[in-house]
Amino acid sequence: xxxxxxxxxxxxxxxxxxxxxxxxxxxxxxxxxxxxxxxxxxxxxxxxxxxxxxxxxxxxxxxxxxxxxxxxxxxxxxxxxxxxxxxxxxxxxxxxxxxxxxxxxxxxxxxxxxxxxxxxxxxxxxxxxxxxxxxxxxxxxxxxxxxxxxxxxxxxxxxxxxxxxxxxxxxxxxxxxxxxxxxxxxxxxxxxxxxxxxxxxxxxxxxxxxxxxxxxxxxxxxxxxxxxxxxxxxxxxxxxxxxxxxxxxxxxxxxxxxxxxxxxxxxxxxxxxxxxxxxxxxxxxxxxxxxxxxxxxxxxxxxxxxxxxxxxxxxxxxxxxxxxx
Numbered sequence: 080x081x082x083x084x085x086x087x088x089x090x091x092x093x094x095x096x097x098x099x100x101x102x103x104x105x106x107x108x109x110x111x112x113x114x115x116x117x118x119x120x121x122x123x124x125x126x127x128x129x130x131x132x133x134x135x136x137x138x139x140x141x142x143x144x145x146x147x148x149x150x151x152x153x154x155x156x157x158x159x160x161x162x163x164x165x166x167x168x169x170x171x172x173x174x175x176x177x178x179x180x181x182x183x184x185x186x187x188x189x190x191x192x193x194x195x196x197x198x199x200x201x202x203x204x205x206x207x208x209x210x211x212x213x214x215x216x217x218x219x220x221x222x223x224x225x226x227x228x229x230x231x232x233x234x235x236x237x238x239x240x241x242x243x244x245x246x247x248x249x250x251x252x253x254x255x256x257x258x259x260x261x262x263x264x265x266x267x268x269x270x271x272x273x274x275x276x277x278x279x280x281x282x283x284x285x286x287x288x289x290x291x292x293x294x295x296x297x298x299x300x301x302x303x304x305x306x307x308x309x310x311x312x313x314x315x316x317x318x319x320x321x322x323x324x325x326x327x328x329x330x331x332x333x334x335x336x337x338x339x340x341x342x343x344x345x346x347x348x349x350x351x352x353x354x355x356x357x358x359x360x361x362x363x364x365x366x367x368x369x370x371x372x373x374x375x376x377x378x379x380x381x382x383x384x385x386x387x388x389x390x391x392x393x394x395x396x397x398x399x400x401x402x403x404x
Contacts, residue, residue, distance in 0.1 A: 115147045115193070120158050124180070128167040128210075135208040135246035137283060138165070142180060147195040160188040163198055167207055177202045208246035216240045217257045217293055223264035228339035230302040231263065237294045241276060245285040253285065259295055269298045301337035305379055308332055311346050313368060313386055317356035320393065324355065327387040330368065336376040344376065353386055361390045 124142045126134055142163050146156060165178040180198040188194065217236050225231065241257060243250060259274050272295045276287055309331040315324045330351055334341065353366050365385045370378050 115195070116150050116153045118146050118153050118156065120144050120146060120156075120161055122158060122161045122163050125162070125164045126167060127164055130168045131210055132167055132170055132173060132207040133210045133246050133284075134167060135206040135248060135284065138203065138205065143199045144182060145197045145199060147197075148191060148193060152191045152194060156188065156191075160185040161196065165203055165205065167205070170207055173208050175204060175206050178205050208248060210244060211247040211250040212242060212244050213250050213253070214240050214242050215253070215255070215257050217259060219261050219295060219297075220258045222260060222262050225263045225299055226265065226267040228302055228337065229267045229299050231297060232300050233298045234261075235296045237296075238290050241290070242288040243280065243285050244288060245282070249282055249284045253280070253282070257293075259293055261295060261297060263297075263299075266297075266299055269296070269300075271296050301339065303335060304338045304341050305333055305335040306341055306344075308334065308346050311351050312348065313351040313353045314348050315353050315355045315388070317354055319355075319358060322355075322358060322361065322390050323393040325389040325391070327363070327389055328383065330386060331382040332370060333379040333381075334372060334376050335379050340375045344373070351386075353388070355390075358390055361392055363387065363389050 121141050121143055124139055126138055128134065144161055144163065146153070146161075148156070162183045163180050164183065165180055167178065170176055179202050180200070182196050182198060184194075184196070217239055219234055219236070221231065236259075243253060257276070257279055259272075259279075261272060274293045274295065276291055276293060280287060309329070311330045311332055313326055313330060318324060332346070332351070334344070336344070350371055352369050352371060354369075355366065357366075358364060365387050367384060368381065368386050370381060372378060
């Protein structure tokens with residue numbers, strides 16, 4: 080009896096009960112699908128400034144965004160699905176503005192619904208100034224000393240100037256020249272130094288056009304000196320052995336060369352040579368002088384191209400005669 084009553088209760092208005100059950104299930108899944116979860120991302124912030132005004136103060140490199148979506152969507156989202164920017168091109172005069180932050184979604188993220196994205200903060204207060212361009216020459220600053228006996232004979236720089244762009248105040252306050260430090264200590268040969276430009280202009284508001292590096296070529300050569308030697312004695316070659324020669328005129332020479340070579344040099348007996356092969360009789364002669372120098376030295380001048388000599392008979396040396404036994 081009780082079982083029959085239970086069946087009658089269950090089956091009573093069964094169509095309505097099935098409809099209610101279906102509606103309950105649909106409502107449950109709809110509710111579950113509409114439960115929004117929250118996740119915070121840190122995304123890069125860029126500035127759109129392609130016209131006459133540019134930011135005159137630093138902007139944050141990143142901002143936070145609050146994302147709300149269903150759990151299934153939240154679990155698939157990544158930082159790369161979002162980017163943020165502020166648009167300075169909408170303003171025409173310099174001044175301080177509260178610029179709204181705008182969000183870009185990746186193509187993938189644009190397909191998700193529902194999806195709510197809110198930047199934190201929503202606006203950034205920004206000073207905008209006129210865009211200014213300026214050319215800055217590049218100059219070297221030599222520090223230290225090259226090795227003894229060497230010197231810097233020149234340098235070249237590529238490029239020899241850079242072009243900077245940025246807000247008017249920052250550009251006008253930048254240095255009039257870009258200085259490249261070139262250490263010379265322990266250097267005794269040409270060398271090339273490559274220097275990155277950006278670290279030399281640390282102001283993030285300033286952009287550098289063109290090359291990112293400076294190539295400095297420094298030419299270092301042995302220091303060249305000149306030195307005069309007086310009282311140089313000539314060497315008389317091809318002289319008939321029956322004659323002897325006396326030098327009547329003084330001879331001096333000026334020689335140039337590397338300092339380290341020249342400081343240790345002294346004329347030898349073979350430096351100045353006079354060819355006496357034409358002398359056949361005693362008397363006084365004026366004969367040409369030829370100068371012979373070691374490699375690395377150059378004759379600058381000579382006191383006289385001809386030297387005066389006196390030729391006399393050579394003394395006769397008689398052989399010793401042994402005593403009688």
